[in-house]
Amino acid sequence: IGSLCFQGIDIDEYDVMGGLMGKPLELVKCQTVDLEVPAFGEICLEGYVDKAERNQEGPFGEFASLYGGPVLNPVVKLTAMTMRRNPIYMDICSGTxxxxxxxxxxxxxxxxxxxxxxxxxxxxxxxxxxxxxxxxxxxxxxxxxxxxxxxxxxxxxxxxxxxxxxxxxxxxxxxxxxxxxxxxxxxxxxxxxxxxxxxxxxxxxxxxxxxxxxxxxxxxATRPLNSKTRKIDYSQGLDEIDLNKIFGN
The missing domain is CATH 3.40.1670.10 (UbiD C-terminal domain-like)
Structure with a gap:
């Protein structure tokens, strides 16, 4: 879903994912919240965010290979966790x-x-x-x-x-x-x-x-449209050179 983050708010990302797959994306209802998620997802965390509660998070390593400072972020309250048998959890190192x-x-x-x-x-x-x-x-x-x-x-x-x-x-x-x-x-x-x-x-x-x-x-860093400069072509004339004639073989 991260690769679809620039879709408009009125576009269903599941529809886009189905289009990329060439077939409808199978969904299943969550257990504790009124949402649907991909049926074959590895891990599903369900919960809600209380807009009044925030807590300090970080510092974390960020994309620029530097630590970001701690910030106050909303707290997520988990209500359920479901997963496949032997789920795969992918992680990456920040800043790599x-x-x-x-x-x-x-x-x-x-x-x-x-x-x-x-x-x-x-x-x-x-x-x-x-x-x-x-x-x-x-x-x-x-x-x-x-x-x-x-x-x-x-x-x-x-x-x-x-x-x-x-x-x-x-x-x-x-x-x-x-x-x-x-x-x-x-x-x-x-x-x-x-x-x-x-x-x-x-x-x-x-x-x-x-x-x-x-x-x-x-x-x-584009060339002017009226530029007369040309990049050196080192292959120019090579087909006219006969090494047998040069070395007498």
């Missing part, structure tokens, strides 16, 4: 690549959809582990007019408040290879084409935040 990628994956679809509205030439989007699956976002676009990079970056910031750095590159750059992204930045980034957003909402556990407020930067 696995944790970061699980957080990034559900964000990517929503970011892609909104960025595509800003510029139809958007080809792909990636939130790398180096940005903890939250802070950084790389997008490749096939630019048709100048300025589309800025529009795409603005769409990303408006979609996900956790994103602090957006990098826009051309469609021939492999955004899943950070060396290629850095090469594009070092070749084509013009500081006057980048923009900074101050006093923006960010992640509450971002170490740069002040009362939840952060600064964000968008980096346009």
């Amino acid at each position: 690549t696995e944790h970061q990628e699980l957080g990034a994956l559900p964000r990517l679809g929503q970011i892609y959809s909104q960025a595509k509205l800003a510029a139809p030439g958007v080809k792909d989007v990636y939130m790398p582990p180096s940005g903890f699956g939250r802070n950084s976002c790389y997008l490749s676009i096939k630019k048709t007019v100048e300025g589309e990079g800025a529009n795409v970056a603005a769409a990303v910031f408006g979609t996900d408040p956790f994103v602090r750095h957006v990098v826009i590159v051309d469609s021939d750059v492999n955004i899943f290879n950070e060396s290629e992204v850095l090469r594009a930045i070092n070749l084509y980034m013009r500081p006057d084409n980048c923009f900074i957003i101050k006093n923006a909402k960010g992640s509450p556990i971002d170490p740069t935040n002040r009362d939840g407020i952060v600064s964000k930067i968008a980096i346009d």
Whole structure:
């Protein structure tokens, strides 16, 4: 269900899960609360939240490999627990690549959809582990007019408040290879084409935040549309070389 967290409030996530499975998701009624849950779930915890009761929770390790501070959170009162025979309980270590990628994956679809509205030439989007699956976002676009990079970056910031750095590159750059992204930045980034957003909402556990407020930067590392530069082609002319003639064999 976590991967569906960006669905609208009026969309039944069980319907979406059934669509992904290609068949209806079988549900079963809970024992102590008026809800239905997947029939073949491993463990089901039933209960309720008393809005008047809160207790200190944390500190916990967070996605950025740092500890978050303790906070007062609502208390869940458990009323029942059911499970399959020999249930599987999956856990991950906070701040690891696995944790970061699980957080990034559900964000990517929503970011892609909104960025595509800003510029139809958007080809792909990636939130790398180096940005903890939250802070950084790389997008490749096939630019048709100048300025589309800025529009795409603005769409990303408006979609996900956790994103602090957006990098826009051309469609021939492999955004899943950070060396290629850095090469594009070092070749084509013009500081006057980048923009900074101050006093923006960010992640509450971002170490740069002040009362939840952060600064964000968008980096346009796309080539100008009228650029005459070409990447070196080391294979050019190789088919014309006859080593037998060169070495006399």
